[in-house]
Amino acid sequence: MLKKILLSLIFGGIAVFSYAPFHIWPLAFVSFTGLLWLTADRSKKQAMLLGLSWGIGYFAAGIHWVYISIKQYGELPALIAIIILGFLILYLSIYPMLFAFLLRIANRFAGQFSFKQLVLLAPVLWQLTEFLRGYILTGFAWLQLGYSQLDSPLKGYFPVLGIDGVNLLLTILCGLFVYCIKTINSKTPKMHTLSAFIALLVILFAPILFNNINWTKANDTRSANFVLIQGNISQSIRWTKEQLNKTLQTYTKLTKQNFGKDKIIIWSEASITDYEINQQSFLQYLDNEARAHDSEIAVGIIDYRFGENGYQSNGYIYNTLLVLGEKESYQYPTINRYKKHHLVPFGEFTPLESVLEPIAELLNIPMSSMKSGEAKQPQLQIKGFKFTPAICYEVILSNLMWQNFTPDTDFLLTVSNDAWFGDSIGPKQHLQMAQARALEFGRPLIRSTNTGITAIIDPHGNIVKKLPQFETGALSASVSPTTGLTPYAIWGNWPYLVVMALMFISLFIKKRL
Template sequence: MAIKTLGTRLLKRLRDNLLNKRNWLSFLAGLSLVLAYAPFSLWWLMLIVLPLFLNSINGADVKTATKQGFIFALGWFGSGISWVHVSIDQFGGLPLFFSLLLMVLLCCYLALYPALACYLSTRFAPKKKFSLWLLPPCWLISEYLRANLLTGFPWLSIGYSQIDGPLSSFAPLIGEIGISTLLLVISIAVINTVYNHYRKTHILLVIAVFTFAYLLTSVAWVTPINKTITAALVQGNVEQSMKWQPEKEWPIQLKYLDHSRENYDADIIVWPESAVTALEPAAQDFLSMADRSATLNDSAIITGILDYKYQSKTYFNSLIVIGKKESSDDTGHYRYNHSNRYYKNHLLPIGEFVPFGDILRKIAPIFNLQYSSFTRGDYIQPNLVAKGVHLLPLICFEIAFPEQLAANFTDQTDILLTVSNDSWFGDSHGPHQHLDIARMRALEFGRPLLRATNNGVTAIIDHRGNIQATLPQFTEAVLKADLELVQGKTFYSQYWQFIHWLLPIILLILFFCLYPMLNKKT
């Protein structure tokens, strides 16, 4: 009887939630945010949707604010990372019901963080009512947790939506995290101006932010050094289903080498993640041949390859340099285990390592993908050197972690390099979002960036975060362009730790000190 009563109550609560108009409005508001990101790039939409949602929960109690924050984020991530389902559905080996269930669980997990921000903004606010001005520091705290807990998943941070908007000029100063903060501040000021009577303080704040953004466009954070290099990025467009078939090993590798031979006038040639489809110890003949060929033609090749250490029985997702290391040296430098290499540190859950693998690998093929037991490389590693150019490498997902890039950024770093194999995500918006994340890193750190992928989006990006050249997706081609090198450091690249740690603390202090003034009608 008790179980029946409990079931009836749960069904009634579910029905009430499904019929609740406020829940649907929050969900649809979050759902629409996907349009603010690539490939749609309607950056201004964030400045409309975010204020509308925050105004809907302004003054709400703890339960309501937390619940609506969760529902809003469920729509936000449900549409924004729907590309994850492509890999689960096509390569996971799960029935549709279970693949959709995994996606729902992932979105529910990610939605906990914005819900936490809404909870904190209410729980510690005066009168236990949702406070708009307490949200920015609480949001930054929740986003820090999202980027770090359980290896972290900082995808779709709201600042990335502004890479093509006027607020992007703040990136070299305060980074994407600072842009996210400004979006919240602007949204709050708009709410207090439009919905809570006219307030001179708030409208002046919005005007000041955009005026400062305009002035920052004229700031030269770095300066050209009157040196250019020619880069060629090879997009092999290899089908994921064919990539690791033994009979395709040599044809795939020769494809990359043939494209490179046609472009040896380039200083640096880049192949994408795991372009060489043989383990490095077993690919010595091919790598030696490519090394001699590149060196003879005064060029260097950087390629993704998987390494296997027989003694420790460990796999690494790596990048290696073959051919010219220094422009003045005319001999090949590649040898197995040479130091001019990079081992991926930030591994992708499920794809590159499986938590509780002994249990999960027995459940479904998605937990037992080929080469899903990688070992982490060191967090800090030397830059790669190719023909005298220093490149800071990041593989795939790592480009979403500015802290890792900053930890490896040196005075000698000339170029940022990221390689990926986004064929896991098909014709979805995932690769386009990935590209915009890379653009934000280039702008934050004031360095040109090379992005080589298997099937797109392959791109060459200048130090201002602008796409200099790109290739169409799902084509086999080579992207070649001259890249201007620069020197100097942006404010963010030097003081990112203070920005990441002090920004939420400063906002909290300002909230409690200025709260009466910020809410004063003028």
């Protein structure tokens, strides 16, 4: 059993190489196929252990970079940082463990290594546990298996079924593969094995046909002139009082160098490291400068709204993206702004605050207390173009962006500060997930970050221009918006949910496969 646990750990760990920056997409299939193979015929306890070890390998390899933000920027001792990271990995590993457990106890609906178990039950259960991972305590939906397939034949499914649909198809393919291998020399009728193999090939290569479909088309009669400012301010000094003026000077200098007619200038998330109410003079100055040069600027800033009892109590803190340089002069609080809705647990708010606060005080760990904006907010309007915005982590939440997307959206816009994760694979993974959003909606995606990776992504999910990480600079590009709608933009997750429902119903059909 120990050998199987170690093998499961390895199968989980190798999945990291299927994502950016490695892009060895077949390893995602190898990883999940290994999990299925090892757990399908185990006892309940064995299945749980194997699922847990797979999860530990998967998340230890995939999100080890969280240690950087905990240790370096959380200013915690290395041992405490390792313990916190370990608990996070262990918590996330509960979901693969739950999957393996449910797969084992559901044998009443499907026999071991049967078609029902591998191709119907396992994918449905995996999607269920992934849903839970994405929503409990607001969720942590990082590294869904489907993101690894942006360079694979499955890429064509993104505009049709979205990331959840690609996840589902990947697990179905793994189930078909295991079923074919297990039945090729068994008493199972050869026609069943052949049918499964044909289904595998059809699912894998059918999206090649989608590559010839242009779900959206560029509107060449309109063009937006973007300038994305990458300030490259180290996270260790960003929020110090001594650095604030230097940060404003850096962003202002780069902005002035790129002013021009109809320019759309995008600063990164929380690029102004102070409360908006404290920076009224600077914002009014920047607003006037932008208007004088016929430019508009989207600025990331923290908005502290006054509470009933004054500045320091009962206030509301929002992670905000606002627009300067419009026809009407800036006057706090402006309407044309976006407030981040999906906050990062522990980074921006503390779940179970009443329970965890005493522990945090004991360990001298600061607690976060931001507030969420509305789930559905108006489009940001900049220089006559409409943007569906997302701040940092939100860009990995396709359903949230779908709620805010409208048929007349011109661009997707995301701002981020990935300085938290240093020179690790984290920012590369983040960029890859942003690429998936452009592909799903068939819209160019504009991404401005503090330390990188600042990029322009085309409607097909390809990076057409980017700045190197950890360099101060401005990325300029003229980009045409697109018109038309992908199936995913129209229906969102509904087709995927219909497929899931049909698969679930099929489990109760008594014919044994």
